[in-house]
Amino acid sequence: MVSRRFHRVGFLKYIFYCSQLTTHHSQLTKMVTIISSTNRPGSSTQKLAVYYQKKLLEKGVEADILSMAELPGNLIETSLYGKPNAEFAKIQERVSATQKFLFVIPEYNGSFPGILKFFIDMCAFPQSFYDKKAALVGHSSGKYGNIRGIDHFTGVCHYMHLHVMPLKLHIPNIRAEFDDNGDLFKDDTVKFTNEQIDKFILF
Numbered sequence: 001m002v003s004r005r006f007h008r009v010g011f012l013k014y015i016f017y018c019s020q021l022t023t024h025h026s027q028l029t030k031m032v033t034i035i036s037s038t039n040r041p042g043s044s045t046q047k048l049a050v051y052y053q054k055k056l057l058e059k060g061v062e063a064d065i066l067s068m069a070e071l072p073g074n075l076i077e078t079s080l081y082g083k084p085n086a087e088f089a090k091i092q093e094r095v096s097a098t099q100k101f102l103f104v105i106p107e108y109n110g111s112f113p114g115i116l117k118f119f120i121d122m123c124a125f126p127q128s129f130y131d132k133k134a135a136l137v138g139h140s141s142g143k144y145g146n147i148r149g150i151d152h153f154t155g156v157c158h159y160m161h162l163h164v165m166p167l168k169l170h171i172p173n174i175r176a177e178f179d180d181n182g183d184l185f186k187d188d189t190v191k192f193t194n195e196q197i198d199k200f201i202l203f
């Protein structure tokens with residue numbers, strides 16, 4: 001009798017646990033945004049962002065990509081600190097709805113691109129980044145994979161109380177990393193990006 005009761009309670013707990021997992025998972029699918037951190041046409045950043053999006057989807061997580069190329073061209077004149085820009089308002093909604101960000105960041109002059117900082121500065125406080133989570137991926141055509149830019153951007157994230165996942169990636173010589181389908185193919189890069197994606201899903 002006791003053991004049957006235990007089985008029933010155990011079964012109910014199991015159903016509850018499964019429903020929590022489903023809820024958690026469906027929430028995850030709505031709240032991940034990959035920030036493609038440059039507006040440079042034909043960028044490697046966008047290619048890498050699409051690769052991460054594809055790999056996340058293969059693991060069951062849907063992610064939006066927000067490229068800095070989507071920022072309205074008139075943002076500088078029309079959105080002067082507090083003045084609303086109707087086109088940017090749609091981007092702001094996507095940012096506010098996001099709980100986890102994955103930033104793909106190229107190295108520009110030894111740091112992250114200025115347009116990324118401009119975007120961050122245009123986003124509303126605190127609903128954009130405060131107490132949310134982020135993973136960072138740096139890359140460059142040079143040798144260091146944007147180590148400095150990722151460090152600089154980590155400082156900005158910490159200032160905004162945006163919690164940065166400890167595993168940050170730096171991919172040097174980015175132009176040699178993609179195959180003809182736009183996928184990463186080198187064993188080490190695939191292994192480390194895969195590890196980062198798995199950790200990001202659990203983060």
Ligand SMILES: Cc1cc2nc3c(=O)[nH]c(=O)nc-3n(C[C@H](O)[C@H](O)[C@H](O)COP(=O)(O)O)c2cc1C
Nearest residue numbers: 038040043044045106107108109110140141142174
């Ligand atoms: C404005 C600018 C500055 C750059 N500065 C650096 C740099 O400091 N170090 C480096 O290794 N590569 C530098 N690069 C090369 C980029 O890191 C490399 O081309 C990267 O793939 C560019 O990413 P993107 O294709 O997403 O723009 C620079 C490129 C641009 C456009």
